[in-house]
Amino acid sequence: MIVLHPSIIITMDKDRRILDNYYLGIDGDKIVYIGKEKPGEYEELIELPGRMIIPGLIDSHTHVAMTLLRGLKDDADLMEWLQKYILPMEMRLKPEDVYYGALYGIAEMLRSGITTFLDMYYHEIEIAKAVEKAGVRAVLSYGSADVFFNRSPEEEFKIAENFRANLEKLAKEKGAEDRLFFAYGPHSPYGCTKELLEIFRDESRRRNIRIHIHLAETQGEFDDIKKKTGYTPITYLNEIGLLSDRVMAAHVVWVAENEFAILREKGVNVLHNPISNLKLASGVCPVPRMLKEGINVALATDGPASNNRLDMFREMHVAAIIHKGVTRDPKTVPAKTVVEMATINAARALGLEHLVGSIEIGKKADLVVINLKHGPHGTPVHDPYSMIVYALDQSYVESVMVNGRWLYYNREYSTIRFDELRETIQEIRDRLMQEAGIS
Numbered sequence: 001m002i003v004l005h006p007s008i009i010i011t012m013d014k015d016r017r018i019l020d021n022y023y024l025g026i027d028g029d030k031i032v033y034i035g036k037e038k039p040g041e042y043e044e045l046i047e048l049p050g051r052m053i054i055p056g057l058i059d060s061h062t063h064v065a066m067t068l069l070r071g072l073k074d075d076a077d078l079m080e081w082l083q084k085y086i087l088p089m090e091m092r093l094k095p096e097d098v099y100y101g102a103l104y105g106i107a108e109m110l111r112s113g114i115t116t117f118l119d120m121y122y123h124e125i126e127i128a129k130a131v132e133k134a135g136v137r138a139v140l141s142y143g144s145a146d147v148f149f150n151r152s153p154e155e156e157f158k159i160a161e162n163f164r165a166n167l168e169k170l171a172k173e174k175g176a177e178d179r180l181f182f183a184y185g186p187h188s189p190y191g192c193t194k195e196l197l198e199i200f201r202d203e204s205r206r207r208n209i210r211i212h213i214h215l216a217e218t219q220g221e222f223d224d225i226k227k228k229t230g231y232t233p234i235t236y237l238n239e240i241g242l243l244s245d246r247v248m249a250a251h252v253v254w255v256a257e258n259e260f261a262i263l264r265e266k267g268v269n270v271l272h273n274p275i276s277n278l279k280l281a282s283g284v285c286p287v288p289r290m291l292k293e294g295i296n297v298a299l300a301t302d303g304p305a306s307n308n309r310l311d312m313f314r315e316m317h318v319a320a321i322i323h324k325g326v327t328r329d330p331k332t333v334p335a336k337t338v339v340e341m342a343t344i345n346a347a348r349a350l351g352l353e354h355l356v357g358s359i360e361i362g363k364k365a366d367l368v369v370i371n372l373k374h375g376p377h378g379t380p381v382h383d384p385y386s387m388i389v390y391a392l393d394q395s396y397v398e399s400v401m402v403n404g405r406w407l408y409y410n411r412e413y414s415t416i417r418f419d420e421l422r423e424t425i426q427e428i429r430d431r432l433m434q435e436a437g438i439s
């Protein structure tokens with residue numbers, strides 16, 4: 001057992017205990033001891049004075065390999081951005097480009113304490129390889145969109161199933177079955193035909209597999225789906241029978257009054273991406289109302305091309321202030337709730353609550369060490385949640401452990417050669433631009 005002895009532990013357990021001066025014991029990949037007394041036997045004791053340990057943060061919706069496209073085109077309308085800039089560039093991406101883009105994104109994530117993420121992309125098996133190599137944890141979905149790619153629903157579903165088989169094989173081969181998870185990824189109500197959505201509905205039910213989807217992101221989507229189907233997006237998916245507590249729905253900005261009850265009754269998990277929604281001018285997800293309704297809301301960055309960072313500290317900050325401005329209620333979406341959205345709520349959304357999301361005996365050792373002495377914002381400590389959300393930034397993250405292994409220790413990576421990787425990313429960017437005839 002190795003023992004950590006920080007000044008503060010934010011547990012996010014069911015009593016939301018904050019522990020001062022406790023010992024935290026880790027054996028293999030699990031948390032095995034939390035106590036006021038130093039355990040009798042251990043291999044190593046790491047004294048961490050002035051440090052606060054929080055559960056590994058969970059980014060519940062991203063497209064991690066889009067680090068390659070960060071800054072390609074900003075200040076544009078979502079549909080224009082997607083169809084004119086992003087999709088044509090994505091067509092040129094080789095599988096290994098996606099691998100390096102993902103590894104680079106994971107390196108960025110570790111710096112802000114992200115230990116688990118939910119992804120949707122193409123060549124998703126490459127992202128699985130990057131997750132495996134880096135040592136983090138992820139739920140991965142292939143972005144199925146028969147409308148975008150002009151494929152039959154059956155063909156498109158087969159690609160998702162192929163990915164599932166390959167992911168399961170990789171996880172087994174590498175002994176990473178507790179770090180690599182699968183979800184179906186129908187892209188959106190506009191990227192998929194009704195027939196494809198019905199296939200996902202049936203297979204998700206039959207195999208108890210989660211569904212990761214973009215939903216009700218923009219007013220354009222809201223209006224188009226209504227024009228095409230007679231229903232607004234959430235109602236449309238409900239009419240198909242797709243909605244359940246296995247659904248992880250990103251954005252959910254455009255919600256008709258009667259649709260809050262649908263989300264609540266079906267147990268849909270909402271993945272809230274405040275920065276992406278603001279930057280793409282999609283609007284603001286009605287989080288205060290959702291929380292009042294008892295809907296599970298998790299926090300997410302969205303892809304690095306629409307954010308443009310994979311930084312949960314920045315995301316927490318914006319999530320905590322945006323709803324106050326919109327509702328003119330300073331008490332709405334308090335700091336503690338925001339930390340819940342980035343940890344335990346997100347674990348629940350991803351179906352991983354039994355493994356991660358809090359610091360409890362028996363759970364996986366996914367931990368973030370924050371050095372409160374790094375700068376002025378870590379002293380004095382009044383309310384640790386307020387400090388995390390309003391005052392600190394990712395530069396306070398000193399070390400990150402996933403599955404009992406230090407992946408980032410005293411700001412050094414143990415599984416990623418960052419400088420080499422950065423050069424590779426630049427080379428890929430140059431090649432893509434050359435191929436596209438843009439210098």
Ligand SMILES: [Zn+2]
Nearest residue numbers: 214250302303
């Ligand atoms: Zn997205």
